[in-house]
Amino acid sequence: MLDSQKIYSYLKANDWIPADKVPDADLLIISTCAFGEYEDRCCVELIRHYTDQKKGSAKVILAGCLPVINPSLLDGMGEMFVVSPTDLDKLDGFLNVKVKFTDVAEPNRILPAEVSYKPSLKKILNVSSLLAGLRSGIGWGRDPLGKWLGGIKNFIRSVALVRSYINPFLVGARDRLFYLRISRGCLGHCTYCAKKFATGTLQSKPLDRIINEFRSGLELKEKRFFLLTEDAGCYGQDIGTTVIDLLNDLFAAGKGHDFSLIISNLNAEWFIKYYDELEESVIRNQAKVLYVHIPIQSGSGRILRLMNRPYVIGDVERCLLRLRSKVPELKLSTDIMVGFPGETQEDLNLTREFLERVRFDFADIFGYENRPNTPASRLPGRFSRQEIEERRFCLLKVQDENAKTGTVVKKVVEVSGDFIRRKA
Ligand code: SF4
Known part of the structure; x- marks a missing residue:
């Protein structure tokens, strides 16, 4: 747009x-x-x-x-x-x-x-x-009654879980955001991703240009700034700077102004790489961050390797829980993909347990789709659309529960470097 x-x-x-x-x-x-x-x-x-x-x-x-x-x-x-x-x-x-x-x-x-x-x-x-997709997806013409009943069941479950579909930070707000496109492309090579074919490798916008755009927004009394990018984490790697420099310069330029930032697509690989500096920056400027979006995709290390997402899920969880303990009011969101080829029940359980422990404020849970010419499209172990939907509902229920009971973990006690979490 x-x-x-x-x-x-x-x-x-x-x-x-x-x-x-x-x-x-x-x-x-x-x-x-x-x-x-x-x-x-x-x-x-x-x-x-x-x-x-x-x-x-x-x-x-x-x-x-x-x-x-x-x-x-x-x-x-x-x-x-x-x-x-x-x-x-x-x-x-x-x-x-x-x-x-x-x-x-x-x-x-x-x-x-x-x-x-x-x-x-x-x-x-x-x-x-959408109707054409439903017709082909549920196989109109092949066992019509059984497939339609499956479709109706999915529909009823979707309505019941509607809360978990809606990003509470963006609903009705997209047209009022002030977008700062900070880069195009990324340094990743995720096996399921076709977007990379269109957006290419990383091209970061110079820091001073972003700051100038930000200042012009502040002059216009804009309040909500959205960092638009394929991957905020790798910002600057091609021009000798980092996402931390970007955030610190934005917070410095915005000093004394009433505004908030949406940090989108901060890929987990970079989140853990820059965790210490990020924590420091976010603690100092927590009132200025509306939410941070950290796409995780799976709680299973085996699936992450098949996806070619280069991070250890335990490291990501430790950093996320630490951030929760240091900045309890900070809102966090993520993306989760279910039904990746070869995903076992155990892999799905790992993702479910991960979501139960981290308790994101919002999680965009979507089903794997084969995209043309991607390495993942050649992997064995594909699932039917109905199987993927079942997995998706399983995680949507967790997210729905998080939304009902509140996601912020109020009290976290550190013991020997690990964290024991107590529900508020
Ligand atoms: S999923 Fe994101 S990080 Fe991975 S290749 Fe695609 S755009 Fe890059």
């Missing part, structure tokens, strides 16, 4: 004006997402819907991750100019412009009216994609 916002400003700077209706437009720009199969389907529906309506001479630009991650889905859809998230400046050559893409200021806000064409229609198309 932030890329779309920049494309909007770029076109405006080059004297393009928004058309009211698709058939009147000389140019269509469709920004895509390819996070999973559902997003793939939504994008394909949208592309078909709009390209069917366009006038013959109108050009089409396809941006975002889909054309990089899953290009075969676009076969037979007609001529389109494709730009990936890392080469948006190629638009200059295609549109033959006077103001170059790189000369347009980085946006920090997302204005839905500028980047979302007919959002309610988009929602309707998304629902139709």
Whole structure:
């Protein structure tokens, strides 16, 4: 969405004006997402819907991750100019412009009216994609009754656990956030990840540019700043600085101002590497941190190795519990993937127990999906969608319990370097 916002400003700077209706437009720009199969389907529906309506001479630009991650889905859809998230400046050559893409200021806000064409229609198309997915996922036509009963059971359980699906920090707030994109790409090579194909290796934004954007937000009296990145932890490794320098400079620049930071995608590998400095920085500035998002993915060391996530889960847990004890009010969130190929019941139990001990304030628990050309897609031991859903519900229940009983562990006593946790 932030890329779309920049494309909007770029076109405006080059004297393009928004058309009211698709058939009147000389140019269509469709920004895509390819996070999973559902997003793939939504994008394909949208592309078909709009390209069917366009006038013959109108050009089409396809941006975002889909054309990089899953290009075969676009076969037979007609001529389109494709730009990936890392080469948006190629638009200059295609549109033959006077103001170059790189000369347009980085946006920090997302204005839905500028980047979302007919959002309610988009929602309707998304629902139709969801139903198409349900139909194929539950095997309409093969044992329809049994599969439908399974689908209905899932639906009822989803409603009962709705609290555990909603990120309490972001609900209704996304359009009011002030985004600071700190980097693109990452240094990871997670075996399930196709996003990396589109976002590439790490490219950090210079520290002074981020601080200038932050200061301009403070001048505008912005209150909530979101560090946007594929991996906050590796920020700066390519330009001789670190995420700790970034945080400390942000807190120093914001001194005396009323604001809070959302630290997103601080990968566990870097969280433990920089733990001591992070703890010090967070303790000093705890009132300024809305929450820290540390994606863990699994509580099983065996699965983490298959995922190529280079950290020891025991180290992550020790650091998380220590952070809880030092800053009890700090909010923590995570991402957990279930149903990774070859995940045993024991692996799942390890993740469940990990969630029960750490008690995140929010955990995004999602099922593994095979993405094209990833090393994980060639691993044996795949699960059916229903099996993955069962595993997901098992962990959602833990998270629901955490949400009901409160996640903050009020009292932690240190004994010989280990921690004994007492429920508040
Ligand atoms: S760190 Fe994130 S973006 Fe990078 S490869 Fe792993 S999952 Fe993908």
